[in-house]
Amino acid sequence: MSRGALLGLLALILAAPAPAASAEQAATPETSMPSAAASGGEAAPSGADMPGMPGMKGMDMSQPAQGQTPAGPPTASPPDIPATPPPPPPQDHATDRYYDPAAMAAARATLRREHGGAALSMVMVNVAEYQAGPPGGGYRWDARAWFGGDIDRLVVKSEGEGNGRDGVDAAEAQALYAHAIDPYFDVQAGVRQDFGPGLRTYATAGVEGLLPYWVAVEAALFLSTRGELLARAEGTYDLRLAQRVILQPRVELNFAAQDTPDTRTGSGLSNAELGLRLRYQIRPEFAPYIGVSYDRKLGRTADYARLKGEDAGGVSFVAGVRAWF
């Protein structure tokens, strides 16, 4: 696969969350009203004009904002209330005439921290499992942690796999700065360090968030210190079968822009993992699971594996635990 074709593919991967980054509005789901679906059989062009709708003041029906009707906010002041401007915000603090201004300044700092300014953290191990397929039994992990506030966070990720015969086959850790850009998406940038064969360090940039239907997605590009370009897309979905029983389909696709013999990675789609894991939440933060995982090296990557005497992968039964704190 040519580099150009791969870049096209990457663009496709990133296309889903990309509008979130560019235009907040575009990423927000719109909904067709049920009544609309019922009454309007044929698809009217979106942005349809809405003539003859009294009482629609303030509802922007995809009309330009400068429309002839003054489409103010939904609750513009009633006509009997004059549109007096508010006074300018005061520059002083009322308490300073009664209490020590220094003590008040300290209390105000605490007040801000305790009303939206808190920094918290979370460690999530989504996959930590034994795999019954590979020789000697395989294992895999996929974990992440975040620390920070609402908008800016430090994110650490790690994933890897191995088996009882050859030890760790692939392992990596990432340290990222994450910044919330809209209600559902963060952009992330930082470094990725690979361990195992062909030690590499990459600069990385990507997005992570929620798509409509609660599909959790991640997409990232990795550029190694030697100029190699990789990409990854990952998606999970939690299907709640019963209050505590959740089925999680998971997809991870890895791409490379070039052949890299010493990491045994071929260009194009280098490997795919398709998983289906059924977990039981003993507590929301602790859920053992069983499942199946189809892990396959593809293209030149599969050839590298076969040359080394390994197989290109296949289906394995897995058992593990999902846990967070």
Added chain:
Amino acid sequence: MRDYYRRQLLRGLALVGGGVALSGMLPGWGRSGTPGLPPVLPTLGGTDIDLAIAHGHLMVDGRHGHAVTINGTVPGPLLRLREGRTVRLSVKNDLTEDTSIHWHGLLLPFQMDGVPGVTFPGIGPGRTFTYEFPIIQSGTYWYHSHSGLQEQEGHYGPIVIDPAGEDPIQSDREHVVVLSDFSFMHAHRIFERLKQDPEYFNRQKETVAGLLAGRDQTLAERVQWARMLMDPTDISDVAGAAYTFLINGHGPRDNWTGLFKPGERLRLRFINTAAMTIFDVRIPGLKLVVVAADGHAVRPVEVDEFQIGNAETYDVIVQPTEDRAFTLVAEAVDRSGMGRATLAPRLGMTAPAPPLRARPLATMRDMGMDMSAMPMSGDMGGMKMSMRDPLNAPGVRMGPGVQTLSPLPIDRTGEPGQGLEGVGHRVLAYRDLVALEPNPDPRTPSRALDIHLTGNMERFIWGFDGETFSQTTRPYAFRGGERVRVTLINDTMMTHPIHLHGHFFELVDGPAGFRPRKHTVNVAPGGKVAWDFTAAPGDWAFHCHMLYHMHAGMFQVFSVRPLAGGGA
């Protein structure tokens, strides 16, 4: 029945053994049917009151939990004050962290309002702060910490102010009924869990099993809601999974009991001191005559049930004529549990507690896009409404903290509250409330202000006009004495009980001149509430009374200038 006798036995044992310590955790007026103790015990009154805040333990349904106590109890002592006097309240902090007391609903000089960082510096460990202010009102109120999350841990208590003259509300006997939500989980852990997984405490989600059984939404609705990333079961952020619902400090199995003689007019002073719980209150078999709201007398309204938002108070008259027990039910709005108490002629009597009802599901109306609320003419075919069109709220700062903007917020003050539509009996709505006394300031407002209640339920971010308090750079500014119409527009799918310190506002939907005066109002999801108020000089806290919404940023300051006495 066996369970009942077992509890009686345990109670007896507790009396023999740790009974003294156990009852010591509750204030006298909160003590229940414990033989040998009078049902009504002294409260704190007069003009000089000492309160001490300390760590302690609370026994709930036979289980010990950590609590922040006031004079050793949860709830704190009942403060019985009298209108027209000046009161001095000395608050000693025996914690290892700062504390404070805010006098909820009391009209007082702002520097006595008790909000650290807004109206005073707070009370440091080992320090004592003396509040002093004249009492210029009467009715049912309460007090609580405004520091950290102490309110969740038990730092709250009731206030009753007797009028200087004759009380317009006459009764033969009265009970204070303090509703709260207690957790054996630490408050900071609760907040952490909400930030990590905002659905953590919701154990009533929609499931595939439910779909197959024909419960909840249809498949088409589920697909539509999932597309919008909206969960119709997201009614309460913290629920029965973490909470035991208390009445006067008693769990449902402790069963606090208030006594009456058949035929007596009984005045029940309900106060919702819960951190995160809206309650639906009823007493099966008794009509509830609502006679006061947020401390102010209203024209009597007879209902079978009412919803009480966090920090609201309602005074209710009941008149049981039969010689039997009645169960007082305070059901959490998401039906994840209930507070339960008993009204009985004698201690030890009980009546059956009704089962929990089905939990409500949010609707398109809660999303602020109920098309049936609009006049429908013309073809709606293909119409699309953005759930996040900034043109619907020009003053809102758009960012990660704004998940949706209600395209069509509607006035829902005529509705009974989430989950109480179609319960088959009369439920109180705000529009039923009519002030008994004429409103003190009948002027038409000189200006109007819209404030959007915004949030992101996926990230557990809450704020006003798109900003958490930590992000804000300026307060809401007012001129002293000016009359302003404030419209609260709920752009989220949750109810927010919004409280303004140091003022009463009049709900515009009431009859002119006799609008109900409140300090806290529930703004229904997708709804809006308009009120007029007269700005009093000072800096005043303005916030959602869902404790963790406030802690997440749904807090602001109303700055009113000039201050009394000139300057600034």
